[in-house]
Amino acid sequence: DAGITQSPRHKVTETGTPVTLRCHQTENHRYMYWYRQDPGHGLRLIHYSYGVKDTDKGEVSDGYSVSRSKTEDFLLTLESATSSQTSVYFCAISDRGGARNTEAFFGQGTRLTVV
């Protein structure tokens, strides 16, 4: 299995509090992604990174920020959590971008509940 770890795996937080999710990889892959998955919506891209300090927005980036200060870590921050951000969050890594990619690996997911 690819070396990708998400933490925490489960978290319950209160509305209005900041939350940071961490994705750690040991594969030295260039791309790192954060997705959220909700019933009926498939997998939606929040933010992605294509190198250290190089990040860009995905299709559902509002309310989220990211940082990548070193190759192995990609942090997702909810500055002020809302109930609509209750979801399962997946991190993924890949050595190259685009849909031709065959080497994208996903973490086990983080289940976040905002009450």
Place this chain on the structure above:
Amino acid sequence: LAKTTQPISMDSYEGQEVNITCSHNNIATNDYITWYQQFPSQGPRFIIQGYKTKVTNEVASLFIPADRKSSTLSLPRVSLSDTAVYYCLVGDIGSGNTPLVFGKGTRLSVIA
């Protein structure tokens, strides 16, 4: 990134062959067709990729007609463990810094 259309859900009995079709009318010359599989409570994983004609591996077969405007993922003799969401992606490695974007996928339910 070429837009794809696939059924939202499908049901099948164990032992049957399942075919999931993906439409991608605006596929570009350099685009490949890639399928991912996602089991409940897990992240997606790559299962098969093709450019034209037919590709087969230990998990599935991928059929692509000459016009490449659609593709069909074929799962032979499915079992309960094939219950998953299947995503069809179409694109190339991209110019610049192109992310990996998924759609809603097809939820396959295998019934005993």
